[in-house]
Amino acid sequence: MKYSREAQLKAIDRLLTIMDELRVGCPWDKKQTMESLRHLTIEETYELGDAILDNDLEEVKKELGDLLLHIVFYAKIGSETQDFDIADVANSISEKLISRHPHIYGDIDVANADEVATNWEKLKLKEGKKSVLEGVPRSLPALVKASRIQDKVAGVGFDWEEPQQVFEKVQEELEELQHEVNENNQEKIEAEFGDVLFSMINYARFLKVDPESALERTNKKFIKRFQYLEGKAKELNKDLSDMTLKEMDIFWEEAKQL
Structure with a gap:
């Protein structure tokens, strides 16, 4: 209506x-x-x-x-x-x-949405912002914050040129993580794991995927399948802890077909 x-x-x-x-x-x-x-x-x-x-x-x-x-x-x-x-x-x-839409209310010409976003960040700096990252709330969840940080810096040109470059960075970070896992250095493992996540979130941007939404959809999918598994165990009068992984995997595969 x-x-x-x-x-x-x-x-x-x-x-x-x-x-x-x-x-x-x-x-x-x-x-x-x-x-x-x-x-x-x-x-x-x-x-x-x-x-x-x-x-x-x-x-x-x-x-x-x-x-x-x-x-x-x-x-x-x-x-x-x-x-x-x-x-x-x-x-x-x-x-x-x-103020932020001079291409509508002023005499600025833009070719596409990307140029609008770039102008937006430049205008914020002209308004007195000392950093393009000032607009990222400190209390944002880390995954969302990483995504916003990358959006912000890309808006002023600090970005990769091709998706393949970002994917190669993901692979590089994974190799560095595996190295620290082999070295069994917990502090460095955490640091490298963070780098892997950060690079994956950046890759998502190039794939035009919202990482928060993608992960939440996976969470919902996992919950649905696991609750199906719990329901099947209940039908058999069994506790999940009493079932073997092989038994559980049968129902998990069933759940994937729903």
């Missing part, structure tokens, strides 16, 4: 009014702070990510609503301290979008 702009604005106004009322009348909402909401916001973001991976658009809609509530909540708290309100939030991102 597509609503008119008037109806969309009315819906946002309704949410803002409800937030005002909850902040005054609900004991739980009244005591919340930005700090207390932070971990809930992170949780809601992951729930949205799950819905997107599952391609459950009804759930995506609901999770977007939860995130929108959090944005409105933070803005309401900001207005109470007279630091900012929802208008400041909306105007801030609008101004940033206009």
Whole structure:
């Protein structure tokens, strides 16, 4: 269903009014702070990510609503301290979008999306950023952080030229890891293992694969197959710990066909 702009604005106004009322009348909402909401916001973001991976658009809609509530909540708290309100939030991102899209709102020409991304990073530096990596949140999970770091530096030209070069780097890192495994140096094993992961994440970028999504889909696939295995063991009145690997492998292969 597509609503008119008037109806969309009315819906946002309704949410803002409800937030005002909850902040005054609900004991739980009244005591919340930005700090207390932070971990809930992170949780809601992951729930949205799950819905997107599952391609459950009804759930995506609901999770977007939860995130929108959090944005409105933070803005309401900001207005109470007279630091900012929802208008400041909306105007801030609008101004940033206009500034970062000179090919739309200015006289810059771009040939493709890659040039847009490159200009984006250059504009951020002109705005006062000392490093292109300043925009990578410190608290990001390591895999996502590695992916964003590589995107950022590639945006200013620090990148490989061909996918094959990246694959060769992956092979080089694997050889270095195996060497340290043979040497049984735990500290160096961890360092080289990190290098392998970093190079694999970089290779994923060249393959146009999102490593976080790819790994999460593999997680979901493994969970589904393992739970099938658990179900079959239960049907046989057996504990998995009592089954041989050969027995388990039969059901694992069955699960792969589902």
